[in-house]
Amino acid sequence: MPATRTKAQRGWNPCNGGIPLPVPWMALYCVLHIWYASAVRRFLSILLAGICGIAPLGVNAQADFMQQAKNVSWQQNDATVQRTPPETCSATTPAPVMPGPNISAYAAGRENAFAAAYAATHCHDYVGALPLYRKALSDYPDDPRALILTAEAAAKANQTEEAITLFQRALARESNFTWSTRIALMRAYMSLNRWEDFESERADTRRAALNGDRTLSQKDGYPIDTLRTDTTFVRVIEFAKLHGVSHTRDRFLLYGEKDACTGYIPYIDLESNDIDQESFAKRYPDKAAAGMQSYSLESYLTPNAHGTLKIYPDGEPDYQVLRADVLDALAGHVPVLHPAGQPCIADAGRANP
Known part of the structure; x- marks a missing residue:
């Protein structure tokens, strides 16, 4: 077991137990010390790259x-990207x-x-x-x-x-x-x-x-589309393997309606709920035997509000149809959950699933 060093042996740095300082001063010193060390390392890295002509493109x-x-x-596809005006570029x-x-x-x-x-x-x-x-x-x-x-x-x-x-x-x-x-x-x-x-x-x-493509997550899904209306911005996530207890195929996340207080993001799901599959199997036994299912379009505009927007009894709809149905539902049906400037209510709600 190594011997314990004294404060003098440890040096004058208060972050490692050296010269004692009042708590506020010690906290400020430690923050500046960490920032300085990081800045020096970054400067040396950039300098070395410039001298050696190495572009930091990664090993792999x-x-x-x-x-x-x-x-x-x-x-x-991201409207937030800052662009340099051509005349000044x-x-x-x-x-x-x-x-x-x-x-x-x-x-x-x-x-x-x-x-x-x-x-x-x-x-x-x-x-x-x-x-x-x-x-x-x-x-x-x-x-x-x-x-x-x-x-x-x-x-x-x-x-x-x-x-x-x-x-x-x-x-x-x-x-x-x-x-x-x-x-x-x-x-x-x-x-x-x-x-x-x-x-x-x-x-x-x-x-x-x-089949295991590492950029296409089976668990978290992957974006396939971006929608914009006059009032909201929507990112569409698809799940190759039906997701969650409601068996979600596509999720339309309404980022423009995010609740600033709770962080809750309203969404609309294309689901294949177990409850609807018995009637689907009776109506389409061949399709059911082949693994096909009925679907419904469900809205979750608040943590405690759930509504059915449309039912697709004949199986999964083409995306063109689904996209049009969601845009139609958004044309006046999505409320502003928490207008800017209003105080937050002490209710954390629940996180998105």
Whole structure:
């Protein structure tokens, strides 16, 4: 057992039991000490990266591709992303990426090939950037990251058919981290009203989730769509495996109606409740034998309010139908749960399931 050191041996740092200080001063010192140590480590890390020419892209190139592809996808669909006005933006080509311990020569060459395209995208000149992406892709025609970057650029430049082809090529070459590519592909189909293709990709996405794709969670679901109305913002989560006691297939989370006091987010679920399956089996014995079920659209606008909006007695509806039904339900039926400026009531409610 090591000997116990004295305060003098431990040094003058009050955070490790050195010179005693009044509690407020000691707390302030410890906060500043931790901040200073963190800032120094970050400065040294950036300095070392600049000297060695190492781009912090991560050790695992495949995981790095997945994360960057996710970032691109969310930025495309998230209205909160801050954008630099084109007239004030300078498309500066980034410094060359050098091979090193954290990036291979191949990955560095690919990033450098896309440098000019990245610069144009930074200023949101997607039409001007697309030819640059195409040129870089010609040098890396089978690279999943190169394909998905060019597909994203094509989608933002309103070249949706080209984007679809590139997303499909990326999926054919990348089978482990497919969430962002699949969602982008489904959204492209929706934008062109190609609903049969959407349903086909939706079914493929479910199969990928059930077969263990690590970016498609069976437990927590995965986003497939984003809806916006005049009054609310909705994110749609799909569950490849029916979720919870009510067997939820799709959940429409009404983020625009979140209760600021309790944190409760109202939602609308497409459910396949056990209670309805007996009558479905009697009505459609063949469908029931094949594993199909009846569904209903249920609203949970407050922790204690539950209502049935619609019943689908013939089985799971196509997403086009479901989406239209939810938008119709939102057109005047969703109340503002807690208007801004009103004091919170001392009732924690319950968390979302």
